[in-house]
Structure formats: structure tokens, C-alpha cells
Amino acid sequence: MTDVDRQIARASEALDRSRERYGQVRARGKRKREAEVLKRVGRIAAADAAIIVGALILSAFVPLGVGGALLVMGLLIAATLLLAIFPVAAAPTPQRLAETPLKALPLQTEQWLETQRRALPAPAQTLVDSIGVKLETLSPQLATLDEREPAAAEVRKLVAEQLPELLNGYGRVPEPLRRTERNGITPDQQLVNGLRVIDDEIAQMTAQLAQGDLDLLATRGRYLQIRYQGDGEV
Numbered sequence: 117m118t119d120v121d122r123q124i125a126r127a128s129e130a131l132d133r134s135r136e137r138y139g140q141v142r143a144r145g146k147r148k149r150e151a152e153v154l155k156r157v158g159r160i161a162a163a164d165a166a167i168i169v170g171a172l173i174l175s176a177f178v179p180l181g182v183g184g185a186l187l188v189m190g191l192l193i194a195a196t197l198l199l200a201i202f203p204v205a206a207a208p209t210p211q212r213l214a215e216t217p218l219k220a221l222p223l224q225t226e227q228w229l230e231t232q233r234r235a236l237p238a239p240a241q242t243l244v245d246s247i248g249v250k251l252e253t254l255s256p257q258l259a260t261l262d263e264r265e266p267a268a269a270e271v272r273k274l275v276a277e278q279l280p281e282l283l284n285g286y287g288r289v290p291e292p293l294r295r296t297e298r299n300g301i302t303p304d305q306q307l308v309n310g311l312r313v314i315d316d317e318i319a320q321m322t323a324q325l326a327q328g329d330l331d332l333l334a335t336r337g338r339y340l341q342i343r344y345q346g347d348g349e350v
Contacts, residue, residue: 254321258325286303
């Protein structure tokens with residue numbers, strides 16, 4: 117095989133990996149949208165049913181008449197619109213992530229990342245999507261992991277502490293300065309490098325949990341090191 121053939125093969129492999137990751141991100145986004153729609157439809161149906169049942173009970177004692185019927189219709193319309201517009205649940209925050217049970221941490225972190233995504237540069241958005249896919253893979257494993265295990269503390273530190281610290285640190289940088297070099301690197305590049313480290317760490321944690329290597333995960337001491345910057349802060 118010539119050098120050209122090897123380069124073509126490597127490029128083809130990279131393209132296949134990109135397509136696979138893009139397909140995973142799209143599938144994940146579709147599942148999330150479908151779940152959101154089902155939740156909204158469910159709470160709208162419950163609210164409308166409660167209004168109708170309440171109106172039927174009230175009409176057994178007091179005739180509602182045309183005005184009452186219009187009032188019930190108005191309540192149904194208002195409840196439907198309000199529940200369709202407002203979020204299903206309060207958006208997660210870094211403070212809430214620190215208190216979230218381990219088995220719910222991946223989903224809560226994904227939801228929080230969605231609220232941060234639009235403020236990030238395009239390369240960082242791609243990495244956030246990749247982290248979301250890996251968190252979804254990690255979720256079933258964390259559901260059976262004892263909170264008291266040292267391995268659980270490692271996962272929580274990375275996902276609930278270091279990831280929010282990285283994004284919050286980037287968010288504190290004024291927008292015009294995010295593409296200005298400092299010590300040979302821009303805050304945008306620092307963010308991308310940090311997210312890539314976290315993405316790799318989550319992948320390794322997932323593999324170790326899948327293999328049952330809890331001791332290795334707990335003792336390896338591989339905390340997120342801000343090795344892509346000089347002073348340790350974005």
C-alpha cells in the first residue's frame with residue numbers, strides 16, 4: 117500500500133467516524149424531541165381532563181349555561197396554550213447538578229448542556245453533542261453504580277463539577293476577547309481543548325465501568341487537567 121493509499125484510508129475512516137457520530141447526534145436529538153412532545157401532550161391531556169371533570173361535577177349542582185360552557189372552553193384553551201409553551205421542567209443548573217442523584221446525572225447534564233450550546237463556537241458545539249451521546253451511553257451503567265463507590269465520586273467530579281466549571285469559565289470571558297490570543301492560545305481554543313479532554317475521559321470511564329474496573333477507575337487519579345492552558349483558567 118502506497119502513502120497515498122494509506123492517507124486515503126485514514127481519511128475514509130475519519131469520514132466514517134464523523135458520519136457515525138453525526139448519526140448518533142441526530143438520533144439522540146430526535147429521541148429527545150419525541151420525549152418532550154409526549155410529556156407536553158401528557159400534561160395537556162391531564163390538565164384538560166381535570167377541567168372537564170371539574171366542570172361536569174359542578175354542573176351536577178349548578179347549571180353552567182352558555183356562559184359556563186364558554187368559561188370551560190376558555191380554560192381548556194388557556195391550559196393547552198400555557199402547558200404547550202412553558203418548559204416541562206425547570207432547566208438544570210450547575211448547583212442542581214451537584215445535588216442530582218448519580219443515576220439521573222447524565223440526563224440532567226445533557227439538558228443543562230442544551231441550554232449552553234448556542235453560546236458556544238461551532239467546534240465546541242460538536243464536542244458538546246459528542247459528550248451528550250457518551251453521557252447517554254453512560255447512563256445505564258451509572259444506574260447500578262453505588263453512590264458510595266469511589267468510582268462514583270470520580271464520575272460526579274468530572275461531569276457535575278469540572279464540565280460546568282469549564283463552560284462557566286468560558287462564559288465569563290467577554291465575547292470580543294474569546295478569539296484573542298493569550299499565551300499563544302485563544303479562549304475558544306481553550307474551551308475546545310477542554311471539552312475534548314472531558315469527552316475522552318467520559319469515553320474511558322464508560323469503558324472501565326462496562327468492564328467492571330471500578331478499582332482502576334477509582335484509583336487512576338486522572339482528574340481533568342487543564343493542560344491546554346498556562347494559568348489553569350479560561
